[in-house]
Amino acid sequence: MSVDDENDDRMLEAMVNNSLLPTNQLKECTSKEEADLILRIRRTILHLDEDPTNDRSSPKNDTILSSSPTTSTIALSTATLDFKIERAKQKYAAGSLEEAFYECWKIPSEQRPLEIWKLGGECCKKLRVFAVAQRWFSEAIHVCRSNNTDLNIKLEQARIARFFNNYLTQYPMIDIRIDQRGKGIYAKRVISPGEDIFTDIPIVHAQTVDTLSISPSCTTCTTSLLTPVVYFEASWSRMPEKLQRQIEEYWPTITPISCPYCPFELYCSELCRDKAWNSYHRILCPSINPETTELYQFCANKQIIVRETWNSIFSPMVLAKLIAMIILNIVNSVQDNDTSNGIDLNHSFTVEETDEGPLEHAKETFSEFISSGDPTYIRTIPRMLKIMRNIFNHPSMPVHYEFNEQEFNYRFYQIACNAQSFSSPTYATTIYTRFLYNIRQRDKSGLYKTLQTYLKGEPVDQVFGGLFPLQSSINHSCDNSCEIMDCQVTPEAAGIKVRCKHQLKPGDELTINYVDLALGRRARRAMLKRAYNFWCECQRCTFEGDDAYSCTECKTLSPVIDNPNPNLTNGNAPFRKPFPACSRCRNAWYCSSACQKQAWKQGHKLICRDWTKERSSSSAN
Template structure:
């Protein structure tokens, strides 16, 4: 294709910022080459590229601390057996910024089920959580108790105490719940009650998910003397894409380092978290926790879970990886974003395994092609979609759809229109209110 279009200063600046944010170590010549590769229709000299990079402070030689903005990081899960979910996909590591993803190993037809997956842990939507708390939904698979579930199969919490409202679809769900339920059971570990109560009151889905995951890791250490189960679970946890809430507050919402360190809500959550799993308030609660917690965790795991900064990283992991309905899934967590996804994630087994997801192809997928979902509401306009992605440090989305919609935006300063033709003040999208910022990460918005 012949380069015939000279991009405007605004378009060039946006493109260079995006390329530099995803390739922070590349010099000017390589960024320029990448720019022309990304936009083959553009006519841009290297001199102009250099000028814009220097004006934006994006040149390594003139500003050593270039692009301090952190990017969500992840790692490949060692020895992950993908075939227990699907023979049609495989894990691929792309680069430091993008991390891992899933690509097709063979042709996948539109509408084809690619895999089904039960959650590693689940912190269900609050409507379902309330059903669980009132003994009206399974505390393991989250399925509400309806006429389709035989009441003769429903079982109670193994503690046998009326203090715990947990009920299960059947003995299988009850048995599987041993991986996480005991440490969050009000009868077996009453120290967990204030934490879960506050998570519910604040509608903080990520906090509830982190509690579920912490419980699973601690109990894995108790249930398997060999340590193999804990090692497997820890590999899953530590591989998840993560960005600390502290980094998010500083770099994505523009708070000062002091403001980011002193969030009262985070401090309270941390105190309740430590109270639930480490230092119960009363001696009676301490004795109950000691019955469940007889074997110490490895020092590195202990630090990552219970150090304050590790706690914030854990919350970041939950917020980044939770599926829309509150589940955390091992293989699903590998999926990367696109504003025009080629797969969809559905909850099809609503009568017997509500938390199970089914991943379905939205169109034909070729071998070697990456499987992609959308992290944001695809019905939003380009400004809203890009804003939401940038709030988690993903940089400006430069997918084909975003680039096309951005070019169609009106040039009115301070305004931009969404994909439906509505016009919104860009200022209205700025989430400066802390409560709104937090909810965006908690899974509420």
């Protein structure tokens, strides 16, 4: 091996092992993954450690032979550059992806044309080194200096493949694709109705505001922590002590554990408590950051709901936890790279926001969640923006994180567009049902009859909202092919499972519903446009009508008629005669039998049958 090759290997190994080298020596390998790939190609594919003359077939004026690409600053001649480009193309055409990428890499970065950046990205994509492919496609877009749709799609494909590679390996029946419409999940084989497709665990989650105060649960694993004191409320203090002891005897054993430094979070075990502390709570604990007290009090007071912003599945605690996790990711990455010094959580340091910096790497976990919404809406909730600013600009923060209105807007809609409700299968209702079962099976003293004056019926179940990386990639359809169900993914973590609703063939897209399907077509589409910024064009919206005064097929308005009741007013709008509805689903209206037959042939028959079946099932339930 030549001296230059030895220098290459030394520097590449240094990058792989995270050793420090002068930055000018590493300008051609901008990541550990790229250095690892080049080192592997040099040693296992090209065998440069065995044959120093290998891969030296370029013209005599190939100046790259005189020094390695990581240290060379000498530009290649036009003839040499053309030769190397052509050789890289030939290697790629022959299927030698490793050698093709190596040829691309040997060209100095400042001389790489668009086709080489693109070719190198394609090689890495097929080699499944997605981090490197992402970087090369990004450079190709930079060199292109124009909006190239094809390159943008390739970059997004590489980024998504990098993010979801582990998921797709675990669930071979699905694939994630991206095109001009965006990202989606598709079936790779036939999936039958009722078959579980995949499970998903939230990256970040929090209990909803409207269930937090009435249905206590473990903050980490979402297991219900409903105790007799919470269930019976004021009635508990009025009960005789003997009755209280009897209730506690039959109530399922629950021992809530609180944070040792604050009273705001409950856990079912020390394991859950430690997990919460290490992932976010050491940033948000009021004992460390007093500004978070107002946030916890805000969430605990269900009366403080601004225009239902924090109702349903979105709690402001999800937003706070997300930022706290980003900060701790930065801290952990800096600690990993500087194990000798570590990070003092009592002293803040500033992290530069660069493309390859620790801040961008820390944010990357949440980069796959879309963010879309009306920026002016944020101004209607100024109190929460103020609370978040006070928290993350507090001196206790180990990292200076600039939390401004723009960041708040982006993160707010990132959660609003992707939050999915879920809970542990150990619901509050489950605990209550076990309690009644224990009494009926074991009690002989008439306790159940005595309790009738105190029982309030089934308790409210705990509900959490979380961000699920795989589920968030499923698109909407009002004729959804899948449904989401709660499940216990692992003994320590609750999550969701996606179950097939209609049979899927290879290539069919998995879809779920984002809105209440009981709403009419116009209301559903308006809600989707307002919340997610798209007009639904699914089969159901295509073949379902808005009202009885417009033909669903040809859009002809119904004929104008005289006012049927002089006491009725319709403003300036004329009165119209309603068209007859589809006799089966009652969700489409036609001006003639010809339009009805045409719509039936084009696809209404599929929607009509499914919708009629669902409505019958709902009525039966």
